Amino acid sequence: MQNFDFHNPTHIVFGKDRIADLANLVPAAAKVLILVGGASAEKTGTLAEVRQALGARQHSTFSGIEPNPGFDTAMKAVQLVREGGFDFLLAVGGGSVIDAAKFIAAAALFEGDAWDILLQGGRNISQALPFGTVLTLPATGSEMNNGSVITRRDIGAKLPFRSRHLYPLFSVLDPTKTYTLPLPQISNGVVDAFVHTVEQYLTYPANAPVQDRFAESLLQTLVEIGPRLLTATAPDYDDRASLMWTATLALNGLIGAGVPQDWATHMIGHELTALHNIDHARTLAIVLPALLQERRAQKHAKLLQYGERVWGIRSGSEDERVTAAIEHTRDFFERMGIPTRLSAYGLGAEAIDVVVHQLEDHGMTQLGEHSDITPAISRRILEGAL
């Protein structure tokens, strides 16, 4: 097991009818800027619940945060925070709104050009406004971690940053708030949480049996509930609750503590989103099976363990079992309604050059748990995903 630090101070407030708890969770004297995406938070009544819980606190709402939140949009909110004297942010939505909240919280107190936050990956953040979240879309885990990804569409860049100042003070997770989500967003959530887990698990053995089993627990649960979530005639509370808690645990630092991590699938996927506006989870479903195939030698031992413990693959040669584990992964994504080939998104071999160039431009030239996925290997992974 590797040395690690684990420190996650976010207060999770989980369950039915917990939005009312905002009355106690948000500081009494706070001047609150509520951040939302499109119109759904208003339409579904969630915003009305939030405002009621805020009671007499001064508050205003900034809406229009887009999926893969944009730098320009976030900077408009920063301007509003500064001009309006807001001292608390409340993100109401999914990972995009929460990611934007993190950037806004840091940028509002940042001196200099806020784009530098992204160029430095957040290392230059020394303070941030306090913020909380009300999660409506389980997927990214942003509600219980200190990371975020912001996109600049004018230059086709999607860049991550993190800081110990960016843990949400609290996150309200009410599974019933997922009932109005379109099913493709549920599918995205399942795949996103699945790949987050895989990035911290499917590397090489590190004598960390608890971390392995925790990761497998999350994967087994997603495999169990994923298809049910799509076929249920009405939303099932417990399955929605399990998805929500699984997605949070998939990226709150716990399963990755003390073990090697990969993240190459994410880095390559980010470029696909930035260039072609493909949903984050869908880019992961494209890249991961091809990456596992390309790296099957380096990941051999863990692929065997994954195949056996998550998919029950116990027969055949080691090589056959590895192949089966990769194919089960691809099949699972497809069964969740997420295509796993670039061609399904209208992209052919001609698209690969630009992705590889962007990886190089963004310094993503030594990816993976061994830092040995060069641009040439990323190219082969993308060719395998055609």
Added chain:
Amino acid sequence: MQNFDFHNPTHIVFGKDRIADLANLVPAAAKVLILVGGASAEKTGTLAEVRQALGARQHSTFSGIEPNPGFDTAMKAVQLVREGGFDFLLAVGGGSVIDAAKFIAAAALFEGDAWDILLQGGRNISQALPFGTVLTLPATGSEMNNGSVITRRDIGAKLPFRSRHLYPLFSVLDPTKTYTLPLPQISNGVVDAFVHTVEQYLTYPANAPVQDRFAESLLQTLVEIGPRLLTATAPDYDDRASLMWTATLALNGLIGAGVPQDWATHMIGHELTALHNIDHARTLAIVLPALLQERRAQKHAKLLQYGERVWGIRSGSEDERVTAAIEHTRDFFERMGIPTRLSAYGLGAEAIDVVVHQLEDHGMTQLGEHSDITPAISRRILEGAL
């Protein structure tokens, strides 16, 4: 899944050579009272490492905190804290020293009779001194939770309390610090962590598949590493690390979030320790198998799941599988060198009356996940443990 709150702000600092991190973890201006048990922290050099890391900070050492830490001992430390103006406590040891630190942290700032803290279960704690820990004995999980148990030997009482003010600020977990432990303490740690997990898992189905699998992950790991820990010719770093992290995760609030909990084994076990000074873990090993047998009907579904997932029991009638699951549990404790019968500790039927009376005196009359374990049922459990 039940509604829950999860909020655990303790910073875990895990791995080899991490005691040096105290230089940054302890507030620079702190006046530190180091709390230790017997002489081992001094003998092994751990205290020297701690003092070196504290550098120029003022510090003093209070030693003599006994296993099942006593109220009278803790109150002596409270007096020292007050007279010496100490504003930070650093517990160096196992669960007993850390539990004592929690009581001292609360009692030092408590107005009135500090025994009331225990009579109220900690509900009357409104503040506490900040404290950190250096863990040398993996077992209780006290290093990452807000609970504690204090014993008053004069009246044979061992009472738990908790408060949100009592999370350690940080805990340093260096697995090499367990190398000098006598093997019976390793056995105790394995059994303690095992039963902590069972108390939050072996109840009734609650549609919480992730919590179930996380609990099973901890149990499977303890089953895997437990016997190896006893037979290794030299301490194995990774197995010691897994024991340490497993014991922490077994009682940091995570696996119990959103699910029913039992704790009857602990409440009955506490009386055995208070009356007969039997090690905490050994009382759990006595009570649990008998409790599972007595409650096999109420715990039927989870006993089947436990038997299959933790022990691989898949054949036989349901009744036979339940019996096998209970017997595997008892055998595991015995293989870890921990006797599971009262008779092994020199206690016979004549000892049961007093234990039952003490349970009644301490209000422990509605125990278990259904609050239906009456003193009469506790008596039957103890009779089953003869």
